[in-house]
Amino acid sequence: MELLDSREKRDLREKALLDKYHGTLLTLRANFPGSEKRHEKADLAVTILYEEVRRQYNPVHEEILQDAEGLIYLLLLKESPEDVKRKALSLEESHPLGRLIDMDVRDEEKIWSRRDFSIPGRKCYLCEDLAVHCVRSQKHPLEDVISHFVRKVDDYLESAGVEKRRK
Secondary structure, X not given: OHHHHHHHHHHHXXXXXXXXXXXXXXXXXXXXXXXXXXXXXXXHHXXXXXXXXXXXXXXXXXXXXXXXXXXXXXXXXXXXXXHHHHHHHHHHHHOOOHHHEEEEEEOOOOEEOHHHHOOOOOEOXXXXXXHHHHHHHOOOOHHHHHHHHHHHHXXXXXXXXXXOOOO
């Protein structure tokens, strides 16, 4: 219930930000498995992608949330939602941690999705099926999916020459 409440509060906050600033809102949060979203590696992955995004944009306004959904960055941008979503999709596909992060883009009219660009849904972390199918059917043990997430972050840190943080 706490997770659902946090999502509803975030949705209201996002709408309020768009009402105040207009423009395009980019929301970054971990695509962390399970109902417990607070995890050191999830926060780390979101922060790394946030830093990548900040190199590309000069936000009009930024906010950081931390609740049952985990660490979330909200960035209000001047760029068009189409351009922001294209760059977000590119980063999700090209960055080693991109698959682990949701980069949601919305404006005052709608939430932009992969479908708007004729791009298929994301694949499962562990198999070639669509992630949504595996999540709904609970095809994989939660521990396996969490282990994959943590391993991807650790592998990235190792390849980037950053000392591993254990949890």
